[in-house]
Amino acid sequence: MEQLSREYRDRVLNQVSEEDVGKTLRLAGWIENIRDHGGVSFLDLRDMYGVMQIVLRDTSLLEGLTKEDCISVEGLIEHRDEDTYNPKIPTGTIELDASSIRVLGKVYQQLPFEIITSKETREDVRLKYRYLDLRNPKVRDNMIFRSRVISFLRQKMTDMGFLEIQTPILCASSPEGARDYIVPSRKFKGKFYALPQAPQQYKQLLMVSGFDKYFQIAPCFRDEDARADRSPGEFYQLDFEMSFATQEDVFRVGEEVLTQTFEKFAPEGAAVTKAPYPIISYKQAMLEFGSDKPDLRNPLRIIDVTEFFQRCTFRPFLKKTVRAIKVHAEMSKGFHEKLLAFANSIGMPGLGYLEVQEDLSYKGPIDKFIPSDMKKELMDLAGLEAGDTLFFISDKEKQAALFAGQIRNELGERLGLMEKNAFRFCFINDFPMYEYDPEEKKMIFTHNPFSMPQGGLDALEHQNAEDILAYQYDIVCNGVELSSGAVRNHDVKIMEKAFEIAGYTKEDLKKKFGALYNAFQFGAPPHAGMAPGIDRMIMLLRGEENIREVIPFPMNGNAQDLMCGAPGEITEMQLREAHIKVRD
Template identity: 80%
Template sequence: MNTNNIYRDVTMDSLSEANVGQNVKIAGWIENIRDHGGVSFIDLRDMYGVMQVVMRDTSLLEGLSKEDCISVEGPIEHRDEETYNPKIPTGTIELEAKKVEVLGKVYKQLPFEIITSKETREDVRLKYRYLDLRNPKVKDNMIFRSKVISYLRQKMVDMGFLEIQTPILCASSPEGARDYIVPSRKFKGKFYALPQAPQQYKQLLMVSGFDKYFQIAPCFRDEDARADRSPGEFYQLDFEMSFATQEDVFRVGEEVLADTFNKFAPEGYEVTQAPFPIISYKESMLKYGTDKPDLRNPLEIIDVTDFFQRCTFKPFHGKTVRAIVINQKLSKGQHEKLLKFAQSIGMGGLGYLEVLEDGSYKGPIDKFIPEDMKEEIREMASLKALDTIFFIADNEKNASLYAGQIRTALGERLDLIDKKSYKFCYINDFPMYEYDTEAKKMIFTHNPFSMPQGGLEALETKNPEDILAYQYDIVCNGVELSSGAVRNHDMRIMVKAFEIAGYTEDDLKEKFGALYNAFQFGAPPHAGMAPGVDRMIMLLREEENIREIIPFPMNGNAQDLMCGAPGEVTEQQLREVHIKVRA
């Protein structure tokens, strides 16, 4: 007990039947008031728990209301057995109030009941987030977040990584998402940017001779919100290693994530153990229709393009055709709903075949498959009696995309997804470039600082669209948790790589001057990645919206409703940074 504190001797979590007979002082917020005439009860809540306070002197209740912050002093006693509350650790004891002091009074009507705040409209919750955070469920998410970050930090230190903080005010980068820019007072017309990631700084640390770096890094991107993406800012476990290959990074990433998920996953959940499966981008797009596959869904897509070019079904001629097999027969209603879904995502229709008990086929495409080819499709798709096979046909890009969405829809509608597991994989071998039809030029598909597979020779001799990069993602349950790459540390390769994307060497000097210069002073090979902390916690807490695990999130429109950001500033503030707002 802390008898020196004027507000409380103990917190709720340290009280038990061992304290019966002791006089203690506790402090917290009034969660509930029950006035039974001659005797009154309040439930007093602090960060650590709830304690029932009994007031036999009912005058002590005068003027008190829900969520008042108070200090109460009195003896701890046993509750009557019929009033035990097994839902809370202090459910067999109570404090009899002898003295009450109001520390913080509620002067306005509460905008919502604290205990049911998660059922309140989000805009109201975010405006009064400090009240929303009093809700034990919301508060527990923040405590959980703190524990995960603390564990990640200790894990990285134990693995020999050095924590180093990189700047928040930096130079604007032309690549990636939209920057948040900050005007300079001292240099008229010039701007800082908030870092989208510590990309250049962490590479420069490797050039500086630091072997293994990490930080829990704040990142800032002016992009729209999604359920798994917070607008404005987010945190990532950023790490980089010198003298490292892709496989070295894989070993670190999978150890950190497997250990973290093993420790913090809900009870009974299965976690993929290291080594994680490695799936190439090309294979992932074919088998799952996405580069973020949810491996909890057992369905796989197969390519039947060649088969249908030899059939008489003309709508499939000249198109990429994908197929998905399910081991059951659907009802007419299920088929109709699936067709409606297919049309809602832009598909013209959804062809299918059902395998009858005698092995024959039934369905709108059956008559277009020659008899001598029916055994071929059976073997190709491993079809059995009562299976159903769906067909998706379009250009290659759309066929992959649509097949991936149909795969997900089937997995969800047929309850095939293993809800009690975290299934990880690496996706690697991403294309280095893609052709931008609007800009009519080659652009980088991912991080422009990645090492091309095959080095300078590949850049000089291959079609740019055929060049793969040493780039990789970690995906968990269909969510991209991390991206990373082996970095391009060779000046000659970097100049050529940027030249293909339309940058001159002078552009490189101007836009990425620090790296361009640093790489001329003996840069080591280096590689790294950056798992997203917010997404990690969102998955572990089984929250569908990322805002539920962020202490003070912006709303989906990138507004801080609580503090009023973005807001206006004074004319004087604008003048100091040489800014004039255009009408």
């Protein structure tokens, strides 16, 4: 017998092959399955890398063993009988004939679920026993995939000349954006740190410091509710910033990184948008797609027919915004009924439509309200042909856009119009800088308050605030916002005026954003950047519907760590040290 080199195992399971037949090896892992055939028994041994069949001709070795016991097993590698080959695994033609088994970690409790089918278990149970859930090869492979993607991104950014720099986790609270997670100070009574919602101010300060290109795989913390594509608590993004850069410079970097990442890691045969990505203004996106996160796999487009219907006699459309969607597909009466039910479920009172007949006449509930001499005008306006159906959505402008976007998405899905196995990217830019908040009764920033307004100081001083656009942009893929970014405001005078419009005084700036405000007094370079979300990228690439499937230890939808019991109570001593009293 050859000399054994390790205490627990000689090699991992994917390193065992037919070349090892005749060798005595020691292997280690978990018992995935036990099959007792009377005179001979079998174990399936699983480690992180693969599965190996273990044959136990001495059945006394099986005594006391249960599924998921962690064991080290020694024995001779043999060929399997040809009629027992398993082509589903790389080691399917060989097995280990066990001569001894050593239990390294015993299972003392009943398993809460079968490992191999853990994804079919209730999510709360999966998250409570996440360390068991992660043994499932499908769940485990998501984490290995995540590691590979992050490694690629890190290397790609380094190759492009970006310097990886870590920014602080304990920072000052920011009054903009989502809710902060706050951390009490023991040394400074009544004062608090915050966990960073993003490395926003620090990366801008790095540009002022003279670093030309920065990036990091940045953890971000926001106290906000969960969604399918947003994990509560924390998330990771590929954060990068560039000095002496324009919006177009950032676009080129984003396109190169994302295209190469998706081409490398997307499923085989997937179509990935090539650079340059389509650039769609926020205004155009809301009109044509009813969303600032358009899914370009859907070929349907929304058109504005408001002016046309103000000249018709259909009262429900008068003095409202009217949007229309043209579809060329056969639809049954049942289809219309189901689509109407969907429209009602999202808050629409109804859903008008017209069908174009072979003779180019119209059929539908609102045909009689369109004057005869205007029917040709509608046909030209919407580009109608025989067999088309035109759906109508009417409401106040903002709501009409949102409803139209939801109907567009539903039609694309129900009619099977969505492009398969494709990742379609676009930039959304020209976001409004401000909007009016009726609750606070003042102008507020719509997105990042540190963005440069288009037109600079002159626009801030002379344009209506709601008409000012910002150099802000998003990258969207398949209807998911992957990244937000902006050309940053680096000028003190512009900063003062921009925040003044949103109700901040110069003293507010010094108090809340003192580091940036002061730094901009010392020759700040123009700079710009963005931050693609890593969790969302991996969710898309893996085809997962829920972002928690690609995060090693996610919180549940209620922002609870069911495994470790967070948030939890702390001791009276800890409260006293942090100068905190819990009120009832």
